[in-house]
Amino acid sequence: MTPAARASRPLVWAGAAVFAVAVVLVLLTVVRPSAASTAGSGATEAAPAESSADVGFARDMSVHHQQAVEMAFLIRDRTTDASVRRLAYDIINTQANQRGMMLGWLESWGRPKSSDRPRMEWMGHPVTASDGSLMPGMATDTELDELRxxxxxxxxxxxxxxxxxxxxxxxxxxxxAAGSAVTDEIRHLAAGMARAQESEISLMADMLEERGATP
Structure with a gap:
């Protein structure tokens, strides 16, 4: 190798290094989101507020579902009727799964699974417990004892x-909740839940009629 070639080799390496750095910077610019983009995505993924319908519904419906599952287990062990037991199993599986989803969302949002806030405050009409019935529709302790x-x-x-x-x-x-929640998770779950429960109400009306009883 000539002295001139040896002298030019550091310049070639330096040029290559500069080129490599330039390529990396370009790649980082393309791959990494801008600060404004990151800030914007963070805003859309922020956890719903403590006072939101999302958080209130997830908490309250988890409690509501818990009692439905309890009642379904009670009837499962008190009848041999296939249709009633099938309904009980459907309620146990569906509502236990939905309850787990809602409690999981509360945890992912950094919101406690229970609160001292009044039940259904998020709906605009807070309620107080009566004979163990924490919310409208829930059975009282007396009614649960009768079922047992x-x-x-x-x-x-x-x-x-x-x-x-x-x-x-x-x-x-x-x-x-489907009408006032801000998260897709709650809106979609609540809408599907309403449809499913209305369908089961119709089914139970038919089952009561078959037994000569009224709702």
């Missing part, structure tokens, strides 16, 4: 009546 003591057709009719009232109130809450 009943068997056969008596238990079936009582369960269907209590669950019909439970579903009516639940569907009303779900429609309110």
């Amino acid at each position: 003591a009943a068997k056969g057709r008596e238990a079936e009719v009582l369960f269907l009546r209590l669950m019909t009232v439970h579903h009516r109130a639940g569907a009303e809450m779900a429609r309110a």
Whole structure:
């Protein structure tokens, strides 16, 4: 290698290094979102406020669902009727799964799963508990004791009546959340929940009629 070639080699390396740095900077500019873009996406993904319908609904409906699952387990063990037991299993599986989703969202939003805020405050009409019934539609402690003591057709009719009232109130809450929530998760879940519970209300009316009872 000539002295001139040896002298020019550092300049070639330096030029290559500069080119490599330039390529990296271009790639970073293309791949990384701008600060404004990052800030904008953060704003759209912010957790709903503590006082929002999303948080209030997720908390309240989790409690509402918990009692529905409890009543479904009670009737499952107090009847041999296939249609009633099938309905009970559907309620257990569906509402336990939905409850888990709502509690998971509360955790992901950094919101506590329980609160001292009045139930249904997010709907504009806070309520207080009465005989263990924390919200409209929920069975009282007295009614749950009656269900525990009943068997056969008596238990079936009582369960269907209590669950019909439970579903009516639940569907009303779900429609309110579907109309006022800010997150897609709650809006979509609540809308589907309202439709499903209204369908089961119709089913339970038919089941009550088959047993010579009214809702």
